[in-house]
Amino acid sequence: MSVATIDDAGLVPAGPMTSEERKVIFASSLGTVFEWYDFYLYGSLSAIIAAQFFSGVNPTAAFIFALMAFAAGFAVRPFGAIFFGRLGDLVGRKYTFLITIMIMGLSTFIVGILPSYAAWGIAAPIILIILRLFQGLALGGEYGGAATYVAEHAPHGRRGFYTSWIQTTATLGLFLSLLVILGTRTWLGEEEFAAWGWRIPFLLSIILLGISVWIRLSLNESPAFKKMKEEGKTSKAPLTEAFGRWENAKVALVALFGGTAGQAVVWYTGQFYALFFLTQTLKVDGPTANILIALSLLIGTPFFIVFGWLSDKIGRKPIILGGCLVAALTYFPLFSLITHYANPALERAQATAPVTVVADPSECSFQFNPVGTSKFVTSCDIAKSFLARNSVNYSNEAAPAGTVASIRIGNQTIASFPGAGMPADEFKEQADAFNVTMTEAIRAHGYPAKADPDQINKPMLVVLLTILVLFVTMVYGPIAALLVELFPTRIRYTAMSLPYHIGNGWFGGFLPTTAFAMVAATGDIYYGLWYPIIVAVMTFLIGLFLMPETKNRDLRHWH
Incomplete structure (x- = not known):
């Protein structure tokens, strides 16, 4: 098998995409799709999991508890980024993300066989949350590895395009999880699915794990890391170097507050909060809401590649910050329109x-x-x-x-x-x-028990949800290239992973829980939107004044 090479200056030569580069992108992306599939099964099935594992508490508390268990996986992602990022900078990109996918796949499989609250009592939700923590740790190490690995194989001037394929994986993983859930639901019927069928998507992850491990074992180490290792220039203490030195720590803080925090809230609002809003607030039935979200993802996903490619031409900053700003300005009218077309009786x-x-x-x-x-x-x-x-x-x-x-x-x-x-x-x-x-x-007084299926305007909802997904593609498509280019090769895996996972794990992962509590406190079903709007505006302002443009940087600097 041919191996991607780099020249004496440390650059991958520009030119048409080689078969090796295509394989790298495919293998990294496919493994990451499976990993996101595992992670998002939980979010998509949060209502059923609340009934199965938190049935000993009242419905409102159970739903918030379930959301927090969902968020537990996000809370530890930065710690996974630190642990596996350090490992990736010390021993290599390839083996580190082999370990992460095995932890993720096995944790997901065990959720599928875990007895419910009725069988094991309080032990069931405790074990569930422990498994979520393992998933979060694994995901904390996965993304930085995949993005770094692909970027270090990419030719100069095409990194936005190459890494944007990795950016599609989170949405494709969510899409795959919705598809499997929908297929299982349709096959078994709602009653059987709620009773035991929800376990099938979790159990299927063992097959996906086998495929991912097999593919990743056939990959070579990143050429930039390999060359750096041959020259004996790898970092001996990537954590200290990345965050113990102000010149690097300062860049990580700008990357977090001027990049990933806003990107994260736009991502989670456009995909997860939209789903929660449809099902929990507007009382649209689960299958219909999942189909609407899945269609919008199908239409919107190619735009990750479009905006990644465009970022190679006009820069990373204008696209990411533009996405944050337009999202903040339009969330209130868009969600009002979603209410209008999903549940006009409630409106x-x-x-x-x-x-x-x-x-x-x-x-x-x-x-x-x-x-x-x-x-x-x-x-x-x-x-x-x-x-x-x-x-x-x-x-x-x-x-x-x-x-x-x-x-x-x-x-x-x-x-x-x-x-x-x-x-x-x-x-x-x-x-x-x-x-x-x-x-x-x-x-x-006209408040409906649920959304009337005959009154749901599905084409208009798909249009509105697709607009939300387009905002997601703007902020997320170029973010991997931006983060990779901000940091030197010797600490890249560690340094880019932490701001990415604090942004997405904390700012993004806690969005549904925070928004739900804000709505309950104020009595306004739209009040939770203030959380992503404020964070997106913060990122726009900090990014505008402090974030450097990185599109013309090369990756040959070890230091």
Whole structure:
């Protein structure tokens, strides 16, 4: 098999793509698709997993708990980036991302055979979250390795195009996970799928793991790393060199706040938050929402390559920062239109029957309950929890201290009840009665139990969701090339991985949980959008003034 070469200056010569380069891109991308598939199965099935593993807590807390377990995989990604990045700079790119894919594949397979809460009690969710942590660690080492490996094989002046193929993998992995879920759901039916069929997509990952390992074993080491190793110029302490020296640490901070943080929130808003918004807020049924998202991904994915190629021509900065800015300016109108075309009955009810919670502000909590242990029992929390679960927008009105909260809807006022100190059986009885009364009231005022399938305008939703995906392709297509070019070869794997995974793992991964809690606190179904908007604007401003343009840099500098 031919091996990609570099000249005496350390550059891969420009020219048509060789068969070896095509294989490198294909193998790195395919393995990374499988890895993202494993990671995103959990997010796509969060509602079913909440029922299977967190069934001992109330529905609102269970959903937030499930989202936090989803986020647990993101929380440790920077630590995976540090550990595997160091390994990749010390021993090589190829073997490091062989290890990461094995950890990811095995963790996913074990989720598929893990007994539920009903069988194992609290041990089940604890083991689930441990497996999510292993997945996050593995993914922390995977992306930097794949991006660095491809970039170091790419000819000068074509790195944006070459690495953009890696950028398609996250979306293709999500698309593949949705496709497998949809196929299994259709084959088994909703009831069987919810009971046990959800395990099949996790179990299939063992086949994908075998294919990925087989492909990656046939690859050669990156030519830039190989040449550097032959010359004895590899870093002895990549972590210290990358983050212990201010000149490198400063670049990593700019890469995080002026690049990956904004890229991450746009990515997660356009793909994951859009899915959560459709299913949880607008009550669109799961299969329909998944088909709509899958279609938008199918249409939008080629634009990762388009924007990667374009970044070789006009630069990385204008495309990434332009994507952040246009997303921040258009999220509110776009999500309002999604409501209009997905659940027009909900939109009408919000306009014609506004709801107000009248309560003593000191009784109202910020209902962010990641571990499902808090009990929200004040009259205000009981009222707001019901409205948040049923996607009812509301405004807040302060009442005198000690007042029992009430909900005003149209010309009707319904009192909540103070549950603090109440015996469990009495609390349940009162809560059930309150829920029945409130459900009747909101239905009478036009708030629907779910989106009416006949009223869903699917073509328009595909257009709107595709626009969100296009923002994703703008910010994400060129980001790998930008990060690779910012750092020298000897610390590249370590230095680029950490800002990427803090941005995507923390700023992006915690977006659904944070947005959900913000909506529950304020009563505005769109309020959670402020989180990605503020982060995207921050990245635009910091990137504009502090981020260098990197498209004309070469990768021959070891230092």
